[in-house]
Amino acid sequence: MQEVEQTSTLNPQIKDAAIKYVRKLFSQAGDSDLIRTLKKESFKHIYKKMIVEPDEFLPQPRPADVAPWDGMRPEGPRDFLKSKVVLPSLPQVLVEIQKVISDPDSSADDLAEIINKDPKLVAAILRLANSAMYSFRTEVDTPSRAVALLGFKQASSLALGTVSLSLFKRSSETQVLNIEKFWKHCIACGVIAQEIAKEAGYKDTERFFVGGMLHDIGLYVVFESNRSLALELSDYASKDDNSLYDAELDLLGFDHASLGGVIIKDWNFPKSLVLAAAGHHNPMIAKSDPDAGIIHVADFIARAMGYDLGLSSVLGVLDHEIYESFGLTSESFVNMIPEVQKLIEEIFEILNPA
Numbered sequence: 001m002q003e004v005e006q007t008s009t010l011n012p013q014i015k016d017a018a019i020k021y022v023r024k025l026f027s028q029a030g031d032s033d034l035i036r037t038l039k040k041e042s043f044k045h046i047y048k049k050m051i052v053e054p055d056e057f058l059p060q061p062r063p064a065d066v067a068p069w070d071g072m073r074p075e076g077p078r079d080f081l082k083s084k085v086v087l088p089s090l091p092q093v094l095v096e097i098q099k100v101i102s103d104p105d106s107s108a109d110d111l112a113e114i115i116n117k118d119p120k121l122v123a124a125i126l127r128l129a130n131s132a133m134y135s136f137r138t139e140v141d142t143p144s145r146a147v148a149l150l151g152f153k154q155a156s157s158l159a160l161g162t163v164s165l166s167l168f169k170r171s172s173e174t175q176v177l178n179i180e181k182f183w184k185h186c187i188a189c190g191v192i193a194q195e196i197a198k199e200a201g202y203k204d205t206e207r208f209f210v211g212g213m214l215h216d217i218g219l220y221v222v223f224e225s226n227r228s229l230a231l232e233l234s235d236y237a238s239k240d241d242n243s244l245y246d247a248e249l250d251l252l253g254f255d256h257a258s259l260g261g262v263i264i265k266d267w268n269f270p271k272s273l274v275l276a277a278a279g280h281h282n283p284m285i286a287k288s289d290p291d292a293g294i295i296h297v298a299d300f301i302a303r304a305m306g307y308d309l310g311l312s313s314v315l316g317v318l319d320h321e322i323y324e325s326f327g328l329t330s331e332s333f334v335n336m337i338p339e340v341q342k343l344i345e346e347i348f349e350i351l352n353p354a
């Protein structure tokens, strides 16, 4: 792999191990300028991680208290949801924000009023409005001011995204899904999606941020609902070069993306969010819908940059036609890296539900 670091100061053994790891990670990804650039980024991250957190690369012992999966395949996402699942409960504030968004007569004041009722939301919105994501000249000190400066659409999407992340709770029951990695992955996907959408010339790019925050809700539900199944999926994904998506299709017969689409649709969320979740691993939907396509690309990039869930050693497929359709090149990606990394860390600090 000539494209990786050429510095002679690297430890040769760790360098070789990192190159091998990155090769496997990208084994289904194909080849292009963007993929080569992503490999370089991934190598930097993996090399550093192999030094700082070597335990992350050791095989994890299977928890003794987990029964083997019963192998019962649901007939599809709907059937799965009929079984005993851990479904995040929809907070009232989310329902109210949704109502305001879908009512053409609602005003900025209506939105500020809803935000004002929830002190945690007020704090998060004010911190977001004062963050590097926006460069307002004056300090934003009230939700009304935040809504006025951000605009109704941006403010409502940010509020929706903020409350969405709080749906994913830390559970002491399971160690299969590392919830902090999950939160960071959602934020990274949201931030990268928003940047790609800006690059592609879309307006109201906050909807892509929310799409990223919610895209893996189906994965959260699968992993939190059935620990035996979760372990089976992660075991399957860590052997024979399978991605987690392959594991789901082979074992369950459907993937978390289609499950997520069903959940978000049942909540009567905007169609753009349904498609973003349902289509982020489905090239057919991702090719025909920009929300699904942008989340598909952002999800891959986020995982390649190290904002992954640690559940699979293969990233899966990146549809080249899709990212090219958004004008994303390796140069534009390289230009966005520093800003994107700064934003992800900053938003994680602001929104971290812990």
Ligand SMILES: [Fe+2]
Residues within 6 Å of the ligand: 215, 216, 219, 256, 257, 280, 281, 299
């Ligand atoms: Fe996903």
